[in-house]
Amino acid sequence: MYAIPDCEGCGACCSFSWEWPTLIGDHDGDGIPAYLIEDGRMRCDGDRCAALAGTIGDSVHCRVYADRPLVCREFTAGSEACHAVRAHFGLDE
Numbered sequence: 001m002y003a004i005p006d007c008e009g010c011g012a013c014c015s016f017s018w019e020w021p022t023l024i025g026d027h028d029g030d031g032i033p034a035y036l037i038e039d040g041r042m043r044c045d046g047d048r049c050a051a052l053a054g055t056i057g058d059s060v061h062c063r064v065y066a067d068r069p070l071v072c073r074e075f076t077a078g079s080e081a082c083h084a085v086r087a088h089f090g091l092d093e
């Protein structure tokens with residue numbers, strides 16, 4: 001069983017792959033400003049989602065949290081994938 005980290009002090013899953021925050025279906029991403037969407041996914045700067053504000057591993061928030069894509073809603077804090085991306089940024093032991 002993994003511990004559940006604090007997302008507001010992390011942000012790793014929003015920063016590890018520009019391909020990941022993809023919109024699925026017709027209404028996914030509704031409400032997100034057009035300038036943050038590119039080719040059917042969230043616009044990214046490198047691997048970091050452009051909607052992520054703050055400093056990874058310190059203090060972050062999603063600028064479009066209420067309207068965030070389905071893949072973001074389904075990514076579970078404390079899951080194996082969560083800990084894998086945290087480890088990528090040196091945020092896990």
Ligand code: SF4
Pocket residue numbers: 005006007008010011012013014075076077078082083085086
């Ligand atoms: S990697 Fe895990 S702890 Fe970090 S922001 Fe994503 S879900 Fe939250």
Ligand code: SF4
Pocket residue numbers: 013014015021042049050051052053061062063064065068069072
């Ligand atoms: S839309 Fe929000 S929750 Fe999804 S990857 Fe971007 S910053 Fe993270």
